[in-house]
Every structure is written in structure tokens, then in C-alpha cells.
Amino acid sequence: MAMAACLATRLRRIIAERNFDKRDEMIRMLPTKIEVEQAILKAFEFQEESGIWPKYFPLFNYRKGAAGSNYFFSFELLEVTIQEFEKSELLENGIVLDGIERALDWCESNRLIYQYKDKTYAGWNSGGQITTLSEGKPESWATAVVHMFLRKLRSALSD
Numbered sequence: 001m002a003m004a005a006c007l008a009t010r011l012r013r014i015i016a017e018r019n020f021d022k023r024d025e026m027i028r029m030l031p032t033k034i035e036v037e038q039a040i041l042k043a044f045e046f047q048e049e050s051g052i053w054p055k056y057f058p059l060f061n062y063r064k065g066a067a068g069s070n071y072f073f074s075f076e077l078l079e080v081t082i083q084e085f086e087k088s089e090l091l092e093n094g095i096v097l098d099g100i101e102r103a104l105d106w107c108e109s110n111r112l113i114y115q116y117k118d119k120t121y122a123g124w125n126s127g128g129q130i131t132t133l134s135e136g137k138p139e140s141w142a143t144a145v146v147h148m149f150l151r152k153l154r155s156a157l158s159d
Contacts, residue, residue: 002043002077005036006084037090040081044099051099051106053077055127073126073142078103079149086156100153107146112138 008031015026031039047053052074078100085091091100107124114121114137123138124146132139 001039002081003072005031005039005043006080009036009084037085037088040085040090041093041095043077044095047074047099047102049102051102051104073128073145074103074106075142075145075149079145079152082149082152082156086152086159091156103149107150112136114138 012027012030015023015030020026043053056072081096082091090096110124111122112125114135121138123140123143125133125137125139126142126145127133129139
């Protein structure tokens with residue numbers, strides 16, 4: 001629901017910026033600003049105290065070696081929410097701010113340090129692959145997503 005709200009917000013912006021033949025009709029078909037903001041607030045109600053959202057159904061399963069499943073990572077949602085609502089008052093809402101703070105706490109408490117061949121690696125693991133999670137290995141993809149979230153948050157806070 002929150003990703004759909006972000007997508008609707010982006011589509012509204014793209015349509016508004018261009019001179020489509022049926023521009024007004026296309027915009028009327030999208031959810032209103034109030035509806036998308038309420039969807040984001042509702043999504044934050046389901047955020048766990050840990051700072052992430054519960055997993056639902058997997059996007060896909062790894063076939064090789066029964067390594068696990070791939071789920072939508074909470075920081076993908078946080079990054080795109082900040083991206084789409086950066087100029088909105090929504091990010092100043094207490095529910096959203098509390099949720100962002102919990103997510104930051106998760107980042108601090110779940111940062112992994114891993115030694116391999118005399119090199120130290122640090123980052124996060126999304127929990128999708130059982131093998132890397134059980135070995136305490138950070139994943140490059142999950143680490144990149146957390147960094148994208150942190151960069152967008154820093155930018156939004158600076159503005």
C-alpha cells in the first residue's frame with residue numbers, strides 16, 4: 001500500500017510536468033494527496049518496534065541450495081517514501097518521525113562486522129538468504145539500500 005502511494009505520487013508529478021493530451025483526466029484517476037499520505041501513515045502503524053516491517057509473502061525463492069526467500073526490504077520502502085514526500089509536511093508527522101527513528105535504531109543495532117582474508121567488511125543483511133544471515137555476513141545489496149535510505153534522509157533533513 002505504501003509503495004503504491006509512492007508510485008501514485010510519482011505518477012502525479014510526472015503527469016503534471018508534461019503536456020499529455022488527457023493530462024487532467026489522468027490525474028483525476030490517481031489517488032489524491034490526502035489518500036496517499038493516509039496510506040503512508042497507515043503503513044507506519046504496521047512498522048514493528050524493531051524498526052522494520054513484518055515479512056509477508058516472498059517476492060521470489062532461491063532455488064539453489066534452499067538458501068531462503070527474497071522479501072521486500074523495509075529500507076526500500078523508507079528510501080522511496082523519503083524520495084517522494086521529501087518536500088511534503090508528511091515527513092514532519094510524528095508517526096513518520098518515530099518510524100524513521102526506529103529504523104535508524106535498527107541500523108545501529110544490526111550493523112554487521114565481518115572478517116574475511118584479513119579485511120573487515122561492515123554493513124547490513126536483509127535476512128533473505130539463510131546462509132549469509134547465519135554467518136553474520138553483510139550483503140552488498142542490503143547495505144546499498146540502507147545507504148540510499150540514509151543519504152535520502154540526510155538530504156531531506158538538510159532541506
